[in-house]
Amino acid sequence: MYPELQKELETFERRTPKSAQSHQKNLKRIPLGVASNYRAYDPYPIFVKEGSGSHFRDVDGNDYLDHNLCFGALMAGHCHPAVMKAVEKRLSTGTMFGMPHDMEWELAEEICDRFPVEMVRFGSSGTEATMHAIRLARAATGRDKVLKFEGGYHGLHDAALVSVKPHAPEFGDVNAPISVPGGLGVPKTSIANIPVATFNDLASVELRFKENPGQIAAIILEPIMMNVGLCIPQRGFLEGLREICNRNGALLIFDEVKTGAKLGWGGASEYFGVKPDMICLAKSIGGGLPLAAFGAHKSVMNLISEHKVFHGGTYNTNPVSMAAGLATFREVLTRANYAHVDKLSQKLTAGYRKTIAKVGLQAYIANAGANGALMLYPKEIRNYRDWTTIDIDLWRHYWFAMVNRGVMPQPYWWDEQWTISVQHTDADIDKHLAAFEDVAPALAKAQQERTAEVVAH
Numbered sequence: 007m008y009p010e011l012q013k014e015l016e017t018f019e020r021r022t023p024k025s026a027q028s029h030q031k032n033l034k035r036i037p038l039g040v041a042s043n044y045r046a047y048d049p050y051p052i053f054v055k056e057g058s059g060s061h062f063r064d065v066d067g068n069d070y071l072d073h074n075l076c077f078g079a080l081m082a083g084h085c086h087p088a089v090m091k092a093v094e095k096r097l098s099t100g101t102m103f104g105m106p107h108d109m110e111w112e113l114a115e116e117i118c119d120r121f122p123v124e125m126v127r128f129g130s131s132g133t134e135a136t137m138h139a140i141r142l143a144r145a146a147t148g149r150d151k152v153l154k155f156e157g158g159y160h161g162l163h164d165a166a167l168v169s170v171k172p173h174a175p176e177f178g179d180v181n182a183p184i185s186v187p188g189g190l191g192v193p194k195t196s197i198a199n200i201p202v203a204t205f206n207d208l209a210s211v212e213l214r215f216k217e218n219p220g221q222i223a224a225i226i227l228e229p230i231m232m233n234v235g236l237c238i239p240q241r242g243f244l245e246g247l248r249e250i251c252n253r254n255g256a257l258l259i260f261d262e263v264k265t266g267a268k269l270g271w272g273g274a275s276e277y278f279g280v281k282p283d284m285i286c287l288a289k290s291i292g293g294g295l296p297l298a299a300f301g302a303h304k305s306v307m308n309l310i311s312e313h314k315v316f317h318g319g320t321y322n323t324n325p326v327s328m329a330a331g332l333a334t335f336r337e338v339l340t341r342a343n344y345a346h347v348d349k350l351s352q353k354l355t356a357g358y359r360k361t362i363a364k365v366g367l368q369a370y371i372a373n374a375g376a377n378g379a380l381m382l383y384p385k386e387i388r389n390y391r392d393w394t395t396i397d398i399d400l401w402r403h404y405w406f407a408m409v410n411r412g413v414m415p416q417p418y419w420w421d422e423q424w425t426i427s428v429q430h431t432d433a434d435i436d437k438h439l440a441a442f443e444d445v446a447p448a449l450a451k452a453q454q455e456r457t458a459e460v461v462a463h
């Protein structure tokens with residue numbers, strides 16, 4: 007670890023002693039001391055106390071400008087007034103019934119208005135949405151295999167936990183990546199059913215279809231791969247996947263858990279002009295409550311109506327989440343708010359780019375809709391393997407240095423990205439940029455020294 011990073015870590019520990027204590031307590035009863043592996047990092051994670059608008063405070067009383075926003079699930083920002091009002095109204099009239107109600111068709115209408123689907127079912131998490139979408143695709147085609155991309159993340163079920171963060175040498179040739187389980191406990195049969203291809207490489211997709219004739223039910227992908235920072239589809243890639251699916255009788259599933267709300271009003275299909283057969287939504291559509299949905303053409307969703315595919319869930323369409331969802335669609339994810347976020351995003355991106363150029367940092371900014379990331383690479387990444395070349399210590403230096411200056415620039419982990427909420431302001435972006443300007447010279451210096459060291463060896 008180099009001295010400047012060491013210094014930032016010491017500052018972090020000095021500022022957050024209560025988080026360290028809370029983490030020690032959690033560790034006794036909860037593996038890694040966290041409720042989801044993504045929340046664990048060294049030396050310990052920040053323990054949160056409360057949030058409002060674009061900020062949160064930790065248990066030590068430090069205030070942070072929040073661009074983590076629950077891993078991008080809060081484009082509404084914390085406690086959005088419209089969401090709070092709707093939720094409070096519901097809380098005193100019953101939180102769960104396990105029975106149908108009128109908010110269901112209302113929210114289904116909202117979704118079908120924006121996205122290219124005719125019918126939807128609801129759930130509580132992105133994992134559920136992709137799991138059911140995959141099952142439906144298998145039922146619709148009578149095929150078991152589902153193609154995914156190396157580095158793509160679609161949740162925690164067996165079909166999704168394949169080649170999420172595989173390592174060399176087990177991941178094989180980039181032109182024909184090997185399907186690698188994402189940890190123990192994923193059955194070998196699941197792995198065998200998930201052929202993997204390389205993002206932005208249509209030839210690797212064609213190869214998989216050739217190797218598995220008539221066996222691939224669907225391609226599932228995030229239209230922008232967002233679990234490797236931001237990996238943008240190159241021109242023609244999404245169109246090419248659409249054509250390959252059409253030619254092979256497979257369905258195209260857009261996992262829009264992140265992109266659905268955060269790219270723009272109509273999600274990725276509007277943004278890129280490519281229509282999938284199925285979409286999966288979660289995170290920011292709930293405005294801060296657990297809400298998910300998956301949808302498709304009637305001919306696919308009718309498999310549920312005809313009792314051929316089973317779907318259920320105790321928490322589905324609980325009135326509190328649905329009230330939050332309706333308020334989110336109608337009062338948060340509006341065209342006017344997208345324009346506001348877009349303006350802030352342009353400003354943040356331009357500011358970062360100016361500072362990067364000024365200090366000579368080898369990096370670029372990727373951005374799309376409410377999302378963006380400082381990508382510590384000399385040139386744009388095209389796929390998962392490009393992403394693995396990052397200098398992790400340099401990224402940690404960036405993250406801890408920003409956090410020490412009261413700006414959480416994105417969730418911890420260099421595979422994530424920032425989110426700008428509808429409650430962020432111009433002043434927030436100024437604060438973010440001022441922190442980066444303060445940090446950037448040390449980052450550039452460290453990068454130059456580390457590059458020189460590598461060359462010397």
Ligand SMILES: Cc1ncc(COP(=O)(O)O)c(C=O)c1O
Pocket residue numbers: 077130131132133134136159160161162228261262263264288289
């Ligand atoms: C693209 C994508 N799909 C699916 C999921 C899983 O969603 P959840 O964590 O709500 O189960 C995530 C979560 O980060 C995601 O980013």
